[in-house]
Amino acid sequence: DGGITQSPKYLFRKEGQNVTLSCEQNLNHDAMYWYRQDPGQGLRLIYYSHIVNDFQKGDIAEGYSVSREKKESFPLTVTSAQKNPTAFYLCASKGQGAPEYGYTFGSGTRLTVV
Amino acid sequence: AQSVTQPDIHITVSEGASLELRCNYSYGATPYLFWYVQSPGQGLQLLLKYFSGDTLVQGIKGFEAEFKRSQSSFNLRKPSVHWSDAAEYFCAVGSSGNTGKLIFGQGTTLQVKP
Secondary structure: OOOEEEEOOEEEEOOOOOEEEEEEEOOOOOEEEEEEEOOOOOEEEEEEEEEOOEEEEOOOOOOEEEOOOEOOEOOEEEOOOOOOOOEEEEEEEEOOOOHHHOEEEOOOEEEEEO | OOEEEOOOOEEEEEOOOOEEEOOEEEOOOOOEEEEEEEOOOOOEEEEEEEOOOOOEEEOHHHOEEEEEHHHOEEEEEEOOOOHHHOEEEEEEEEOOOOOOOEEEOOOEEEEEEO
């Protein structure tokens, strides 16, 4: 079945360490998104990509980086510059065209700073 | 600026009672509107969406929502709540421009009493 796979499900980061969250989709979707979820704040956009080798900053990109070397993959790196990285991270993808073509979400990665 | 407001952070209903979750949006044109449900530690599942046409939209799991342009609202309803409906619910609007991102409300947590 087609879908989005996020790994790992739980991730622990030490202070000053970079960590990378994986997002893979087999839906042949062009667009991919990373959202951060904090209690009581809904989801906020970190980065997005509409095509391979191109990506754009979202609303809260500081302290994060991404790459899009393959259509299927959109990994997110949480760098040491992100001062408050503890959160739930969701990856999403969307088919070409307007929003009615639908978004698919992964099951998320919970990142905790220890 | 585009925004989504869910006025109720937490709602408790008895099993078998009716449910209405409120959502108000701020958007200049005809919006693309979505309701998602999230179980703890999971990704988002689409309940229903509105793009155009009939303002009463039917979704999965017995949910429906009504788009009211005059009130800038897209409230979610269910006639009889089941214990399995306990979850967090998010209203979202598809943004204008070419990012393709979703703008989310803060979420409403639904608790179901036996």
